[in-house]
Amino acid sequence: MTTLLDRLLKIDWLVLDVDGVLTEGHIGYDDHGLEQKSFHVRDGSGMKIWRFAGKQAALLTGRSSRIVEVRARELEVTRVMQGAVDKWESLQSLLKEIGAKPEQICAMGDDVVDLGVMSRCGLAVAVADACPEARSAAQYVTRARGGRGAVREVIELILRAQGHWHGVVEHYMHRTPTGSIES
Ligand SMILES: [Mg+2]
DSSP: OOOHHHHHHTOOEEEEOSTTTTSOSOOEEOTTSOEEOOOOHHHHHHHHHHHHTTOEEEEEOSSOOHHHHHHHHHTTOSEEEOSOSSHHHHHHHHHHHHTOOGGGEEEEESSGGGHHHHTTSSEEEEOTTSOHHHHHHOSEEOSSOTTTTHHHHHHHHHHHHTTOHHHHHHHHHHOOTTSOOOO
């Protein structure tokens, strides 16, 4: 039987749903009808740490908005897939392009539209306040709610399992210009 640790050890990519995972799921509109979302700062620093560890990330969402492009640039996300009608189909083309296997992917979701991706990736993660179906499909359910540090929690979980977390903390403590945290 595949344990959670077996799964964690293989992960190189984070594939994140946006609404309800990187955000609390609220979608606001300004007077001009433009969407507004808010993000958690520690998910942001977690993503920097993830990239620092040599890992990749993609955003995969059924909706489309400019805010997501802006946030993706800030987070140095490798790939942004918006307006994905069939999320698994979109992810399959990414996998083909980068030559990665589903076992290397950790998929995070909060709703039934994420199930197709979650059920086919190496590690399925649901946020604490995900719908019951997503929580059942997940091998790991975060303690944090969506938009409240759930992504940071998963990054730390994976990097700890892979033995990289200590190196990251050391880097931030001493700011040594090592450029790598491989141990
Ligand atoms: Mg969602």
